Structures are given as C-alpha cells and as structure tokens.
Amino acid sequence: MTAIITEKFRLHNASQFVESFSEASKSTYYLFIGKATPFTSGTSGGSDTNPPTPADAVSNEFYRYDSMLAAKLITSSDISNALPRVNWVNSTVFDRYDDQVTSSNTTTSGASSIYQGNFYFVTSGNNVYKVLNNNGGTDSTVAAAATDGKIESLAVTAGSGYTDGTYYFPIFGDGTSQGTSSGAIVRGTVSGGSFADFGLTAGTDTTIHAGGSGYTFANVSLTNVFSDASLSSSTTVGSGTGAVIRPIISPKGGHGNNAVNELGGHFVMTNTTLTQAEGDDFTVANDFRNVGIVVDPTDFGTSTVATASTRRMTYVVKFSSNTGNFDVDEQITQATTGAIGRVVEWDNSRKLLYYQQERFSSYGTATTTQSFTAFSGANNITGATSGAVGTPSTTGSETVTLAGGNTITLTSGYANPELKFDSGNIIYTENRKPIQRVSDQTEDIKIIIEF
Numbered sequence: 001m002t003a004i005i006t007e008k009f010r011l012h013n014a015s016q017f018v019e020s021f022s023e024a025s026k027s028t029y030y031l032f033i034g035k036a037t038p039f040t041s042g043t044s045g046g047s048d049t050n051p052p053t054p055a056d057a058v059s060n061e062f063y064r065y066d067s068m069l070a071a072k073l074i075t076s077s078d079i080s081n082a083l084p085r086v087n088w089v090n091s092t093v094f095d096r097y098d099d100q101v102t103s104s105n106t107t108t109s110g111a112s113s114i115y116q117g118n119f120y121f122v123t124s125g126n127n128v129y130k131v132l133n134n135n136g137g138t139d140s141t142v143a144a145a146a147t148d149g150k151i152e153s154l155a156v157t158a159g160s161g162y163t164d165g166t167y168y169f170p171i172f173g174d175g176t177s178q179g180t181s182s183g184a185i186v187r188g189t190v191s192g193g194s195f196a197d198f199g200l201t202a203g204t205d206t207t208i209h210a211g212g213s214g215y216t217f218a219n220v221s222l223t224n225v226f227s228d229a230s231l232s233s234s235t236t237v238g239s240g241t242g243a244v245i246r247p248i249i250s251p252k253g254g255h256g257n258n259a260v261n262e263l264g265g266h267f268v269m270t271n272t273t274l275t276q277a278e279g280d281d282f283t284v285a286n287d288f289r290n291v292g293i294v295v296d297p298t299d300f301g302t303s304t305v306a307t308a309s310t311r312r313m314t315y316v317v318k319f320s321s322n323t324g325n326f327d328v329d330e331q332i333t334q335a336t337t338g339a340i341g342r343v344v345e346w347d348n349s350r351k352l353l354y355y356q357q358e359r360f361s362s363y364g365t366a367t368t369t370q371s372f373t374a375f376s377g378a379n380n381i382t383g384a385t386s387g388a389v390g391t392p393s394t395t396g397s398e399t400v401t402l403a404g405g406n407t408i409t410l411t412s413g414y415a416n417p418e419l420k421f422d423s424g425n426i427i428y429t430e431n432r433k434p435i436q437r438v439s440d441q442t443e444d445i446k447i448i449i450e451f
Contacts, residue, residue, distance in 0.1 A: 115264030159243025184212025
C-alpha cells in the first residue's frame with residue numbers, strides 16, 4: 001500500500017528547509033504516524049469515512065502525542081525540491097517567461113504571477129523547457145552557459161507608420177557597457193510600417209543581436225537608433241507611433257542557472273518509506289489515521305534531541321501470566337489503580353501488551369471523573385471486549401528480544417515511549433482514512449510542502 005499525502009502548508013524558505021537536512025548543526029525532523037483508534041463524533045470528531053480536519057489549536061498538538069504510534073527520522077535522501085508537472089501538449093500556447101508579470105500585466109493564460117502560469121513544460125523524454133517566447137533542459141550544460149543579467153527575449157508592441165527596414169537599438173539600463181556597441185543590442189525589423197514581434201529569424205523577426213550581461217532593468221529608446229550593429233551610423237525609424245520594445249530581464253544568474261528557483265520550485269517533497277515493522281518500532285498489527293512532521297523532539301526523560309532512525313511511541317507492559325488474547329483497540333482497565341487505555345498491539349508469544357492512553361473518556365480517562373491515571377504495579381489488566389486478563393511482571397529490569405531481533409527493556413514490567421511527550425514542534429499534521437499495516441507491507445508516504 002502507498003499513502004500519498006498531497007496537502008500543502010507554508011513555511012518561509014524552501015532552500016533553507018532542504019539544507020537543514022544535510023547540515024549536522026540544523027534541526028532534526030521526524031515523520032510520525034498515529035491514531036490507531038477510530039475517529040468518532042464523541043471523541044476526536046469526524047469518522048473514519050470522513051476524517052476531521054486538524055484544528056489549528058495548541059490542544060490539538062498535545063493530542064498528537066497522546067495518539068502517536070511511532071516516528072521515523074527524515075534524512076537528506078528523503079528530501080527533494082518539487083514543482084507542478086506541466087506536460088507538453090501539441091497546439092497548446094504556453095505562457096512566456098516575463099520578469100514583469102503582475103495583476104495588470106498578466107500572462108497569456110491570465111496568471112497574475114509568473115509562477116502561477118505555465119511557462120515551462122516537460123516532454124515525453126523528460127526534458128524540461130522554459131518558454132521565452134510563445135511563438136516557438138535545465139541541466140548542468142544549460143546552467144554552465146547561463147549569463148547573469150543577459151537579455152534573451154523582448155516584448156514588442158508593433159505600432160504603425162514606421163519606415164520599413166532593419167535597425168539597431170542599444171539597450172540602456174544597469175548592464176555592463178549599457179547603451180554602447182559592447183552592451184546589449186536589439187535588431188529591429190519594420191515591415192508594413194510596424195515592428196515585427198520578437199523571434200529568432202533575423203530579417204523577419206525583431207531579434208536580440210547581443211544579449212549583454214548584468215542587467216536588472218533595461219529599456220530601449222526608439223529615437224536612439226542606428227543602421228549598423230557597430231552603432232556608428234545613426235538614423236531614424238520614421239514618424240510612426242505606438243511601438244514599444246521592452247527587454248525582458250532574465251532571472252538572477254541567468255536562464256538555466258538555478259532551475260529550482262526560476263521555475264518556481266516553491267515546493268519541497270518528503271518521501272519517507274515505512275518498511276514493515278521498522279526496527280520493531282512500528283506496529284504491523286494495527287492501522288493509523290494521522291501523519292505529521294515533528295521538529296527536534298527529545299528522547300523520553302531527557303532534554304537531548306532525538307537522533308535514532310526510529311522511535312516507538314506506545315507504552316508497553318509485560319505480563320508474568322495471562323489468560324486469553326487481547327483485541328486491538330479494545331479498552332483495558334487496571335484493578336485498584338483505575339487506569340484506562342486502549343490496546344495497540346498484543347504480542348502473545350512474548351506476553352507484551354502495547355497500549356496508549358488518549359485524553360478521552362474510556363480511552364485514557366475515567367468515565368465519571370475524567371481523571372487520568374497511569375498504569376503501574378502488578379494489579380491485573382483486563383480487556384473490556386476480549387475478557388483477557390494479564391498480571392504485570394514485577395521483575396526489576398528485563399530485556400526482551402522482539403520479532404525483528406531488536407530488544408526492549410522493561411522496568412518492573414513497564415516501558416515508556418521513546419520520545420518525550422510534547423517535545424519539539426509539530427509543524428505538519430493531517431488526518432486520513434484508516435491505513436492498515438501488515439507484516440509484509442511498505443508504505444511510501446509523500447508530503448508536499450509549499451513555501
């Protein structure tokens with residue numbers, strides 16, 4: 001089974017987020033799964049067929065720890081920049097790249113931001129093309145050839161009444177050698193009294209004769225015009241009106257220098273794989289309904305930021321003796337203490353009961369008083385539906401080898417979760433329909449983050 005999470009949330013800087021995974025001094029991020037028990041209107045809200053939207057509230061973050069099942073460290077290899085896929089389609093007019101797209105200067109498709117338009121596309125051969133002009137990949141070769149501040153395209157308003165011919169216009173602005181024959185130059189073509197649109201065919205289109213470099217703003221004056229490329233013979237274009245030639249500024253570093261930034265790669269995708277029991281920390285006996293990301297959680301009972309690859313987040317009790325088998329999700333109660341919880345997993349061969357105590361009545365708090373009591377001591381623990389009964393061990397320290405070969409150490413019959421509750425900062429959470437885990441299954445969880 002593959003669980004793909006496509007909801008987005010906003011942070012500040014995609015590059016900083018990606019870099020933090022590859023620098024030891026930065027934060028640690030864990031993907032977690034949780035919520036083994038069903039969503040109900042009387043507890044968490046919603047239902048398994050219609051999961052509730054997580055509330056943006058402090059109490060909701062606390063609850064994520066109550067129901068957290070396990071967490072897996074997100075590594076640098078799990079992270080990649082991402083952007084929406086736009087496929088090449090024949091006869092489709094794509095938006096052209098323009099440095100001045102606004103609500104009053106929209107793209108061909110009507111987008112008010114260049115990053116909301118379709119100004120790039122992917123071919124069937126997985127080549128990525130950036131559209132510099134509507135009439136007509138971003139790889140290491142392209143990046144090496146990029147020139148910062150080079151003029152590579154123009155926006156041309158044709159006008160009328162001009163004298164037909166070929167003309168050369170120096171491009172002014174802040175570029176290197178701006179306004180001279182050593183800087184950027186436009187080769188303008190007038191036909192039928194109007195300026196031809198920008199293109200690549202000299203003599204037919206208005207073209208870039210020289211792109212120059214270093215421009216962050218630029219302009220062309222139709223009164224400063226020459227008949228030759230060396231800009232040595234001044235001339236005029238006649239008495240026409242209405243024409244405008246606007247240089248379009250390339251992105252910082254030049255076209256192709258940084259594909260992620262210039263194509264609007266404001267998305268980061270985490271792709272974390274949960275393979276079977278993951279070091280015996282992820283139950284394969286129950287389902288989950290919540291996924292999220294937590295930053296810098298600490299190990300249980302310490303202030304040390306966790307770094308282990310996986311962390312179990314359920315309580316465990318080992319029985320010295322028992323009768324019957326416990327059912328997943330059933331309520332358990334303990335004699336004398338009055339502790340209440342819910343079963344996550346029952347390992348009969350090792351007499352280990354994994355459980356949680358959610359904040360709701362009959363899930364972790366008493367029905368009448370709503371008080372919370374932790375399980376402790378050797379008093380019997382009973383399953384409400386199965387009728388199974390177990391007596392907790394009283395052995396001071398006991399190490400048990402689990403199914404995957406890892407071990408768990410219990411003190412007087414009990415083991416705590418491996419991350420400290422409410423530590424770190426949960427930056428993303430999403431409720432899903434139940435995803436059942438089994439011993440031969442792998443989940444591929446993708447979370448797309450928008451900055």
